[in-house]
Amino acid sequence: MITRLYVDNYKCLVNFEYQPARLQLLFGQNGTGKSTVFDVLARLRDFLVWGKPSVEMFPPVTLTVWQTRPEQTFEVEVEGNGGAYAYRLVVEHNRVLNTNQVRQEQLRFAGHLLYDFDGQNAHLFHDDFSAGPVFPQDGARSGVASVPDRSDHRRLSWFRQRMGMTYILAIDPLRMDIASFGEQRAPDPGLTNFTSWYRHLAQDSPERMAPLFESLREVIDGFAGLKLSAESETARVLRIFFKHREEEDPAGQEFSLTLDQISTGQRCLIALFAILHCAVRPDMTLCIDEPDNFLALREMQPWLAELCDRVEEEKSQCLLISHHPEFIDLLAAKHGVRFARTGQGPVRVKPFEWSEADGVLPSELVARGWED
DSSP, X not given: OEEEEEXXXXXXXXXXXXXOOSEEEEEOSTTSSHHHHHHHHHHHHHHHTTOOOHHHHSOGGGSOTTOOOOEEEEEEEEEETTEEEEEEEEEEEETTTTEEEEEEEEEEETTEEEEEEOSSEEEEEOTTSOEEEEEEOOTTSOHHHHSXXXXXXXXXXXXXXXXXXXXXXXXXXXXXXSEESSOOSSOOTTOTTHHHHHHHHHHHOGGGHHHHHHHHHHHSTTEEEEEEEESSSSOEEEEEEEEOOTXXXXXXXXXXXXXXXXXXXXXXXXXXXXXXXXXXXXXXXEEEEOTTTTOXXXXXXXXXXXXXXXXXXXXXXXXXXXXXXXXXIIIIHHHEEEEEESTTSXXXXXXXXXXXXXXXXXXHHHHTTXXX
């Protein structure tokens, strides 16, 4: 799992260090950098996994406005594959030309170099840590992203694949597509591609569908199941099946609706439980921003309780941002960290401290501003 994130000179994050846990609730006032942390993880993933250019991922506009230094620094540490990885990236900006360049990129495993870019040349190392080839590297993109999968670079490939298993999600039920024209292996940030992702899951992980349906029956009245119907040679529409109540129809006949015909809350529940059953897996990091949007308290409780159990069982990692009292009361005491800023200054993170002796619930402590 991701165990450490260090960021310097990126928006409100200056000399910022954060140590994620396996399950963690991030909370604090608006503007304290919680979503910015998720944004950094998404950009680092796209940079070093998908090879997107540095000027696109870290444009000069992301420099901290009250700083004059041109360098941004990012560090990520990950545990897995039998050891600990440490990744470091330094980007130097030219504010006048609105460009930037990678000045340093390093990847270490158990303290040993796997990759080292010194600003001009890339130094690649084998899995036994012996020196490999040295070659010129374009400082506009990640060299880690460009190293091909080979038998003597499996440690590097594992790290790259692991960072690719970082999902940054903020569900937008109003934009979910009802139709799919092909499978997609991962959900996009707003789950607008939910139908295409579900199409992939139904083929790749059919054994997870029955537990998913069972959970949804507990929270959506009359829910019976999900099914993709063919609308053309390639197009599939996701249909949500319901059963009439027995008093309304003793025969228990089913009817179906599409995503745009059910409530926004029901769409969120279907997406959240699909994440729970299909994305909470070993060696994955889920970052979910405000999962309680569009949902009532009684609808969130089953999902949240089940999430805590599954994260531990699967040895997965889940980081949540929420202001909701239910999340704070359930998670803050053991799993909470508070983000805070003084004025418009840099962000700092503190463990949340609470005990039953305080005489109030954690959410009440936060609401009254007594957590300092």
